[in-house]
Amino acid sequence: MEASIGMATIKAAILxxxxxGQGIYHILNEKRDELRDKLGIELEVAxxxxxxxxxxxxxxxxxxxxxxxxxxxxxxGIQVVFEAIVNEEPAYSYLKKxxxxxxxxxxxxxxxxxxxxLELQELAKQNGxxxxxxxxxxxxxxxxxxxxxxxxxxxxxxxxxxxxxxSNYILTKMRAEGWTFxxxxxxxxxxxxxxxxxxxxxxxxxxxxxxxxLSALAFGEQPDWADVEVIGIDGITSEQVKEATEQGLRYRxxxxxxxxxxxxxxxxxxxMVVDKEHPLYPIDDVFNAVTMETNYIGTLTLVGPGAGxxxxxxxxxxxxxxxxxxxxxxxxxx
Amino acid sequence: MEASIGMATIKAAILxxxxxGQGIYHILNEKRDELRDKLGIELEVAxxxxxxxxxxxxxxxxxxxxxxxxxxxxxxGIQVVFEAIVNEEPAYSYLKKxxxxxxxxxxxxxxxxxxxxLELQELAKQNGxxxxxxxxxxxxxxxxxxxxxxxxxxxxxxxxxxxxxxSNYILTKMRAEGWTFxxxxxxxxxxxxxxxxxxxxxxxxxxxxxxxxLSALAFGEQPDWADVEVIGIDGITSEQVKEATEQGLRYRxxxxxxxxxxxxxxxxxxxMVVDKEHPLYPIDDVFNAVTMETNYIGTLTLVGPGAGxxxxxxxxxxxxxxxxxxxxxxxxxx
Numbered sequence: 001m002e003a004s005i006g007m008a009t010i011k012a013a014i015l016x017x018x019x020x021g022q023g024i025y026h027i028l029n030e031k032r033d034e035l036r037d038k039l040g041i042e043l044e045v046a047x048x049x050x051x052x053x054x055x056x057x058x059x060x061x062x063x064x065x066x067x068x069x070x071x072x073x074x075x076x077g078i079q080v081v082f083e084a085i086v087n088e089e090p091a092y093s094y095l096k097k098x099x100x101x102x103x104x105x106x107x108x109x110x111x112x113x114x115x116x117x118l119e120l121q122e123l124a125k126q127n128g129x130x131x132x133x134x135x136x137x138x139x140x141x142x143x144x145x146x147x148x149x150x151x152x153x154x155x156x157x158x159x160x161x162x163x164x165x166x167s168n169y170i171l172t173k174m175r176a177e178g179w180t181f182x183x184x185x186x187x188x189x190x191x192x193x194x195x196x197x198x199x200x201x202x203x204x205x206x207x208x209x210x211x212x213x214l215s216a217l218a219f220g221e222q223p224d225w226a227d228v229e230v231i232g233i234d235g236i237t238s239e240q241v242k243e244a245t246e247q248g249l250r251y252r253x254x255x256x257x258x259x260x261x262x263x264x265x266x267x268x269x270x271x272m273v274v275d276k277e278h279p280l281y282p283i284d285d286v287f288n289a290v291t292m293e294t295n296y297i298g299t300l301t302l303v304g305p306g307a308g309x310x311x312x313x314x315x316x317x318x319x320x321x322x323x324x325x326x327x328x329x330x331x332x333x334x
Numbered sequence: 335m336e337a338s339i340g341m342a343t344i345k346a347a348i349l350x351x352x353x354x355g356q357g358i359y360h361i362l363n364e365k366r367d368e369l370r371d372k373l374g375i376e377l378e379v380a381x382x383x384x385x386x387x388x389x390x391x392x393x394x395x396x397x398x399x400x401x402x403x404x405x406x407x408x409x410x411g412i413q414v415v416f417e418a419i420v421n422e423e424p425a426y427s428y429l430k431k432x433x434x435x436x437x438x439x440x441x442x443x444x445x446x447x448x449x450x451x452l453e454l455q456e457l458a459k460q461n462g463x464x465x466x467x468x469x470x471x472x473x474x475x476x477x478x479x480x481x482x483x484x485x486x487x488x489x490x491x492x493x494x495x496x497x498x499x500x501s502n503y504i505l506t507k508m509r510a511e512g513w514t515f516x517x518x519x520x521x522x523x524x525x526x527x528x529x530x531x532x533x534x535x536x537x538x539x540x541x542x543x544x545x546x547x548l549s550a551l552a553f554g555e556q557p558d559w560a561d562v563e564v565i566g567i568d569g570i571t572s573e574q575v576k577e578a579t580e581q582g583l584r585y586r587x588x589x590x591x592x593x594x595x596x597x598x599x600x601x602x603x604x605x606m607v608v609d610k611e612h613p614l615y616p617i618d619d620v621f622n623a624v625t626m627e628t629n630y631i632g633t634l635t636l637v638g639p640g641a642g643x644x645x646x647x648x649x650x651x652x653x654x655x656x657x658x659x660x661x662x663x664x665x666x667x668x
Contacts, residue, residue: 140631152655297474298647300638314630321486
């Protein structure tokens with residue numbers, strides 16, 4: 001490793017400073033020495049973009065706050081942008097600007113990425129930069145990286161998974177604690193799993209967006225969104241859960257997408273009842289699971305925490321570490 | 335991508351032409367066009383090293399056979415060596431020579447790698463080449479790659495897994511079919527899962543070797559081998575399996591390694607009885623599963639086929655694709 005590359009300082013910005021954005025900030029600080037040792041790079045968080053710059057959420061960050069993407073991109077030597085904003089806009093416009101400014105981007109924004117991901121990746125390719133999006137799907141479970149690697153040699157034919165931690169948490173508590181849907185939802189909100197407006201989680205829309213991201217990766221395209229049946233968990237009653245439990249069965253909220261032999265892609269999202277032999281049977285609480293069927297390897301399943309500050313932020317920093325490794329022409333192996 | 339790099343021909347050799355070696359050959363042939371399109375590289379299998387060069391195992395390969403490693407390394411422009419031999423020697427000596435010849439190596443040899451892996455990796459580093467060893471552990475399950483990536487940001491504190499497909503197959507059949515140990519072993523041998531001499535599988539030694547490879551990766555070191563209790567499945571009776579089943583429990587053969595807060599590494603390998611809430615409960619047949627506990631992400635589990643020609647060969651070709659991507663300073667993202 002050349003010393004000049006080795007000890008370069010890389011400037012980063014964080015867009016959005018909620019749970020995930022703060023998690024990134026904490027991990028980058030905690031891991032500063034180690035990232036320097038492992039990747040030979042000094043990392044500096046140079047700007048944090050928020051809507052309200054008068055509110056310092058983490059002590060010592062007030063001087064980094066801005067509400068202007070132009071301000072962020074005017075930082076001399078800015079090279080990577082972490083984005084943890086909700087919704088398509090202004091996130092997409094910000095990342096487009098960043099990519100055109102030759103910045104690598106790492107995003108956790110599934111709503112934006114499901115719709116604009118292929119476009120953003122194409123733009124990044126044209127600009128010679130990378131897009132990390134591991135955090136958009138299944139939280140801390142490295143499904144994107146694993147699938148990219150598998151796709152180097154295998155074809156993926158079918159993907160099935162529990163992709164929404166909040167729904168799985170609610171279904172788990174209805175079964176294990178005998179709570180009603182409303183009680184379980186309330187507790188999920190208390191614990192910070194569900195948003196104040198839980199619509200996206202419980203309607204299946206969140207799982208649907210993640211499934212579309214996986215479809216784009218596995219098959220290079222998505223089914224027509226209007227053709228996909230999306231059913232949430234909000235119609236499941238305590239009685240139904242009780243009845244399933246008495247029969248040794250469990251409700252799971254499952255998203256699946258498949259490419260048929262004629263090339264057509266079909267997808268659906270909805271509740272499913274599984275028995276104890278099913279791989280999704282023991283996946284409780286906020287855990288996510290993704291199963292992919294491939295031609296050479298066979299069936300591969302990944303299970304891990306589907307939400308949370310540190311799992312999500314961690315995979316974003318891993319995306320960053322991977323990008324840095326690629327740019328230097330090496331990845332540190334241990 | 336530069337055209338000159340883009341269309342280079344890379345010459346490869348395969349050492350050992352049993353199940354896995356043949357799997358590599360088939361995949362490289364089947365994927366030739368795709369690997370060229372995705373990685374911009376033309377791949378040629380230039381030599382196949384076997385003990386008996388008079389026996390052509392795959393039609394059209396007779397002219398490639400040799401029993402001399404010097405013959406392999408004398409091929410002009412040889413760049414990568416796939417190794418699928420059993421036992422430490424002559425495999426280690428061959429790979430040492432290959433690495434000193436500036437060849438990348440990709441190995442499936444767990445016995446060799448458990449003992450000499452750290453040494454081989456150090457030698458590779460000195461020679462500026464890479465060692466791929468995904469196939470040494472858990473067959474088609476990409477546990478090495480996933481852990482390497484996680485370790486860029488996380489610490490791993492504990493690893494637990496089903497690492498021997500044959501043992502898991504035998505335990506599954508004793509429970510589900512009511513077979514005796516001997517009947518299940520016989521069928522595992524008929525299906526090609528177990529070797530003619532099944533000692534390594536059923537004694538726990540195979541799982542132990544894989545566990546030591548994971549320990550070296552996660553912690554940079556292994557416990558003293560003499561301190562690790564290794565118990566196989568050969569002492570489990572039909573009666574014990576029946577009794578467990580009646581109680582809703584299942585036997586699993588589990589390998590685990592942990593780093594304590596004082597830095598000491600402890601490991602053990604042996605049978606375990608698990609209930610239906612345990613993540614290893616539904617892992618039947620030749621499937622492997624590996625659970626890793628990390629500080630930021632939490633607990634991550636990978637499940638997939640632990641043996642077989644194509645799963646194992648596939649991850650070796652993925653190792654190769656990854657190495658090629660690194661050497662060219664990029665990895666193709668999809």
